[in-house]
Amino acid sequence: MLGWSINLFRIFGIQLAMHVSFLLLLLFAAWEGWMGAGLAGIGWSVGFVLMIFFCVVLHELGHSLTARRYGVRVPRILLLPIGGMAEFDRIPRQPSAEFLISIAGPAVNLALVALLWPLRSHAIDPNETGIPLAFSEIGNQLLYVNLVMGGFNLIPVFPMDGGRIFRSVLATRLTYLRATYWAAMVGKTLSIMGALIMVFLFQHYLGAILFGFIFMAADSEYRQVLRREEEAVYWAELARRVAGTGAGSSPGQWQGQPPPLIHGPN
Numbered sequence: 168m169l170g171w172s173i174n175l176f177r178i179f180g181i182q183l184a185m186h187v188s189f190l191l192l193l194l195f196a197a198w199e200g201w202m203g204a205g206l207a208g209i210g211w212s213v214g215f216v217l218m219i220f221f222c223v224v225l226h227e228l229g230h231s232l233t234a235r236r237y238g239v240r241v242p243r244i245l246l247l248p249i250g251g252m253a254e255f256d257r258i259p260r261q262p263s264a265e266f267l268i269s270i271a272g273p274a275v276n277l278a279l280v281a282l283l284w285p286l287r288s289h290a291i292d293p294n295e296t297g298i299p300l301a302f303s304e305i306g307n308q309l310l311y312v313n314l315v316m317g318g319f320n321l322i323p324v325f326p327m328d329g330g331r332i333f334r335s336v337l338a339t340r341l342t343y344l345r346a347t348y349w350a351a352m353v354g355k356t357l358s359i360m361g362a363l364i365m366v367f368l369f370q371h372y373l374g375a376i377l378f379g380f381i382f383m384a385a386d387s388e389y390r391q392v393l394r395r396e397e398e399a400v401y402w403a404e405l406a407r408r409v410a411g412t413g414a415g416s417s418p419g420q421w422q423g424q425p426p427p428l429i430h431g432p433n
């Protein structure tokens with residue numbers, strides 16, 4: 168499904184791509200704008216979505232350019248209706264690397280907030296959905312978008328940025344597997360709470376579904392780390408037994424059963 172994307176252009180050598188469902192978001196924005204204020208409504212509504220995604224690209228570039236400093240390859244940044252996704256060939260296990268890569272995205276948003284703050288014209292109104300009358304109001308909207316994007320991503324809902332920051336801090340004290348276990352546990356608990364708040368407080372079912380996806384992503388990433396740890400233990404034990412059979416025995420002729428895979432929590 169993630170393959171259904173359109174390549175846009177390259178930035179810092181990273182391919183920027185747009186998932187086809189992103190076109191549906193633009194169509195929806197255009198339709199909403201048209202219903203609200205005709206042609207000018209379309210212009211503002213579509214422009215607003217593009218403005219949000221311009222900030223999303225800057226956020227993802229924050230992650231990507233920091234990751235590259237740690238030798239991580241970043242072939243693509245994919246834009247989805249729910250946000251951006253920088254594709255890394257691996258996630259560094261070194262806590263300081265994961266911490267800096269994860270915090271770099273929200274840091275870009277908060278830096279933009281700091282830049283726009285002196286330029287703000289009115290009080291920030293989160294419910295303002297009308298067409299801005301002055302250029303300065305666009306600045307306000309941009310300020311608000313970055314404040315929400317930066318702030319929301321810092322909440323420790325693993326595997327989102329805040330959750331990765333949380334894991335990297337835990338990993339300075341715990342093993343990588345235990346740190347992932349607790350980060351995923353907190354992430355899953357917060358996503359259940361988030362989904363319930365979305366349904367019962369805001370009747371926002373799409374938001375609840377989004378939290379459902381985050382829950383599944385946390386669970387799947389923990390299982391992936393668990394599987395890798397199990398495999399590492401398995402091969403280490405196998406290597407130890409093969410080595411233990413002594414010289415003279417050819418590989419594959421050692422006696423005994425391979426060690427069973429260990430099973431952790433869940």
Ligand SMILES: [Zn+2]
Pocket residue numbers: 226227230272273320328
């Ligand atoms: Zn991010």
